[in-house]
Structure formats: structure tokens, C-alpha cells
Amino acid sequence: MKTLRPVNKIAEKLNETGLFEWVKTDDWCLGKLIEIQTKRRGIVMVASFCRKPDRPICEITYYWLPRSEWRLSDDDCVREIEDKRFNFSALTSDQVVDEIIKAVPQW
Known part of the structure; x- marks a missing residue:
């Protein structure tokens, strides 16, 4: 089991790259x-590493939000500007970092 x-x-x-204002982790x-x-323009990214009960795979979903719209509720999370879902089960931590950096919008 992964x-x-x-x-x-x-x-x-991610923090060590110097590309971001700050990087934090949290449980959900x-x-x-x-x-x-x-x-860039106050964008907040949320990368959610989730384990689905029925399949032991690791996925990341990106939510890019203007800071003014950033809110996380128990019901329906956030309004998504862009949602990308990946299965990162086969990737190393360094590869996951690279994928997250590549996903940063160029707005």
C-alpha cells in the first residue's frame, strides 16, 4: 500500500526555491x-494531497485563487480558477516539487 x-x-x-512568499501545511x-x-498578483495555491478510502493513491488538486477570494469552508472548499488533478503515486518528492512549480500560472 502506498x-x-x-x-x-x-x-x-518549495519554500527553499524562493519562488513563493510563503508555504504552509495543514491537515484536512x-x-x-x-x-x-x-x-504574482496575490494568488494563493492549495495543493491537496488526498487519500481516497477506496483507492490508496496520492492525488494533488490545485486551486488557484485571488487572495481576496481565498476562503476554506467545511462544505464546499473554494471557487476554483483552475483545477488540475494528477496521480503522483509513482513520483518522488523532488518530482512532485517540480510538477507544482511547473503548475504556477504565468499571469
Whole structure:
């Protein structure tokens, strides 16, 4: 059975790139969140590492939001500007970091 990627290690590596204002991690009902404040136009990225009960795979969903619209509720999370879903089960932590960096919008 695969386990969730070491989310704290991924967040630390993202922080070390110097590309972001800040990177934080948090727990949520299905796994872990990585919250990223980019330096571009106040965009907040949420990468949610979730474990589905029926399939032990690791996925990341990106939510890109203007800071003014950032809110996380128990019901329906957030309004998505862009949602990309990937299966990262076969990737290393470094590869996950690279994929997240590539996903940063160029707005």
C-alpha cells in the first residue's frame, strides 16, 4: 500500500526555491494541504494531497485563487480558477516539487 508523500518535506523544498512568499501545511479531512502564497498578483495555491478510502493513491488538486477570494469552508472548499488533478503515486518528492512549480500560472 502506498502512503502519502512526505508533505512537510515537499513544502520545505518549495519554500527553499524562493519562488513563493510563503508555504504552509495543514491537515484536512482526506489528507494534507499545502498552501502556497505566490509572489504574482496575490494568488494563493492549495495543493491537496488526498487519500481516497477506496483507492490508496496520492492525488494533488490545485486551486488557484485571488487572495481576496481565498476562503476554506467545511462544505464546499473554494471557487476554483483552475483545477488540475494528477496521480503522483509513482513520483518522488523532488518530482512532485517540480510538477507544482511547473503548475504556477504565468499571469
